[in-house]
Amino acid sequence: xxxxxxxxxxxxxxxxxxxxxxxxxxxxxxxxxxxxxxxxxxxxxxxxxxxxxxxxxxxxxxxxxxxxxxxxxxxxxxxxxxxxxxxxxxxxxxxxxxxxxxxxxxxxxxxxxxxxxxxxxxxxxxxxxxxxxxxxxxxxxxxxxxxxxxxxxxxxxxxxxxxxxxxxxxxxxxxxxxxxxxxxxxxxxxxxxxxxxxxxxxxxxxxxxxxxxxxxxxxxxxxxxxxxxxxxxxxxxxxxxxxxxxxxxxxxxxxxxxxxxxxxxxxxxxxxxxxxxxxxxxxxxxxxxxxxxxxxxxxxxxxxxxxxxxxxxxxxxxxxxxxxxxxxxxxxxxxxxxxxxxxxxxxxxxxxxxxxxxxxxxxxxxxxxxxxxxxxxxxxxxxxxxxxxxxxxxxxxxxxxxxxxxxx
Numbered sequence: 001x002x003x004x005x006x007x008x009x010x011x012x013x014x015x016x017x018x019x020x021x022x023x024x025x026x027x028x029x030x031x032x033x034x035x036x037x038x039x040x041x042x043x044x045x046x047x048x049x050x051x052x053x054x055x056x057x058x059x060x061x062x063x064x065x066x067x068x069x070x071x072x073x074x075x076x077x078x079x080x081x082x083x084x085x086x087x088x089x090x091x092x093x094x095x096x097x098x099x100x101x102x103x104x105x106x107x108x109x110x111x112x113x114x115x116x117x118x119x120x121x122x123x124x125x126x127x128x129x130x131x132x133x134x135x136x137x138x139x140x141x142x143x144x145x146x147x148x149x150x151x152x153x154x155x156x157x158x159x160x161x162x163x164x165x166x167x168x169x170x171x172x173x174x175x176x177x178x179x180x181x182x183x184x185x186x187x188x189x190x191x192x193x194x195x196x197x198x199x200x201x202x203x204x205x206x207x208x209x210x211x212x213x214x215x216x217x218x219x220x221x222x223x224x225x226x227x228x229x230x231x232x233x234x235x236x237x238x239x240x241x242x243x244x245x246x247x248x249x250x251x252x253x254x255x256x257x258x259x260x261x262x263x264x265x266x267x268x269x270x271x272x273x274x275x276x277x278x279x280x281x282x283x284x285x286x287x288x289x290x291x292x293x294x295x296x297x298x299x300x301x302x303x304x305x306x307x308x309x310x311x312x313x314x315x316x317x318x319x320x321x322x323x324x325x326x327x328x329x330x331x332x333x334x335x336x337x338x339x340x341x342x343x344x345x346x347x348x349x350x351x352x353x354x355x356x357x358x359x360x361x362x363x364x365x366x367x368x369x370x371x372x373x374x375x376x377x378x379x380x381x382x383x384x385x386x387x388x389x390x391x392x393x394x395x396x397x398x399x400x401x402x403x404x405x406x407x408x
Contacts, residue, residue: 009035012055014043052124065122067109070100075123078184087183090116090127091312120184128185128192137287144285148292149360155256155280156362163362165255166212170295172304175203176330206340208295208303212356214349219340229333236341239333255279258361260289260296291359298355299347306343314339 009017013033021029021040030037043050065071074097081088094111097119101109120126138144155161185192207220220238223229228241261283284292291297314331321329331339356362 008058010055011050011053011057015047015050018043018047018050065119067101067106070097070104070106070109071119071123073100074119075125078123078125079186082183082185088185089312090120090184091315093119093184094316124187125184126187128183128189137291138285141288141291144288145291145360148282148285148288152256152258152282152361155282159280161256161280163212163356164215166258166356166361167209167217167255168211168258168294168356168361169207169209170260170293170300172206172208172300173203174206174307176336204336208299208344210295210299210347210352210355212294212353212362214352216344216347216352219344221337221340223333231332231334233334233337234341236345237337239337256282258282258284258293260284260293261286292361294352294355294359294361297358298351302347302351303343306346307339310339310343 017029017033017035017040020032021044024032026037026040026044029035029040074093077096078088078093090113094113094116097111097116098109101111156166183192204224205222207222209217211217218236218238220240222240225241228239233239255278257279259281289296311331314335318331323329353362353364357364
């Protein structure tokens with residue numbers, strides 16, 4: 001006797017069989033779809049659930065919750081948080097579940113990642129990206145792309161600027177709880193909004209700068225404080241508490257500095273400072289940073305992902321202290337700076353070089369983008385960061401960008 005072969009039927013097939021059974025009866029449906037009548041009866045009992053799942057879903061095995069009351073309360077909490085447009089991550093779900101288990105005296109509950117994703121699947125939850133209105137590219141963006149790239153290549157050729165003297169800088173605004181663009185939400189929701197905290201005292205800025213040969217300058221962290229935090233910071237990061245007061249008059253070899261046009265990088269004061277450092281300034285036209293800024297193209301996203309991974313690990317495994325009211329204290333300034341240094345160090349040389357290449361600033365550098373090359377670089381490491389910091393800290397007002405003009 002041949003072994004019996006089991007068949008898996010998706011939700012769409014089951015609903016068709018149920019519909020036929022409603023109209024003609026269970027036995028008729030079993031004959032029509034060549035299945036056992038007991039299966040038809042079972043599917044009719046599951047009709048409501050079948051209509052809520054994906055049409056390709058084939059089984060409901062393993063969907064019984066071990067702690068249904070806890071998960072009911074947890075789902076309600078997620079719904080309430082999303083109703084207020086608060087972002088919900090898998091980490092916060094696990095933390096909330098652990099707190100509920102403690103209140104409900106469920107000692108065996110662990111709330112690990114596998115449990116979390118099973119809970120989300122059962123409760124029809126998924127990780128969603130915040131819906132936003134896409135940035136509109138300028139009508140003449142193709143022309144601006146060509147003009148900007150031609151300007152950069154012209155300056156590089158005229159002044160024989162080496163890749164290690166082509167620098168891109170960008171400011172990355174962050175908060176102590178690491179901003180999130182993703183949240184757990186009900187599957188199928190068309191609009192996914194996330195409420196932001198705005199410019200609060202808990203926010204800070206990380207200034208990243210990298211060069212076309214793959215070298216990364218030490219990150220600069222600017223905390224919104226009147227004085228520097230009284231903590232012990234590790235080497236490899238520049239700490240500032242105000243946007244003023246960093247001066248450096250040292251002349252540099254010819255350099256090309258690439259900035260976006262969102263901050264005061266295009267004023268007369270900036271242009272004067274650039275000339276004093278024997279450098280050229282290339283300002284990315286508004287709306288084209290996603291096309292022309294190397295950091296935006298291939299670096300910032302990876303940096304933020306690794307920074308967030310460090311924060312999530314600290315949230316779930318780190319040692320925490322609490323206020324008298326039971327509120328968990330944030331990570332220390334030194335801890336955050338350590339995360340930043342580690343995340344920045346994890347960005348590979350090839351990642352940086354590819355970002356400059358994709359932006360059209362340079363051509364591929366075969367054999368010149370390895371870590372060994374950087375180790376053999378005789379130039380003093382990090383000399384340019386003082387100039388970058390000076391330009392960033394100039395106290396100026398924004399002016400209209402007049403394009404790329406020689407002889408200014």
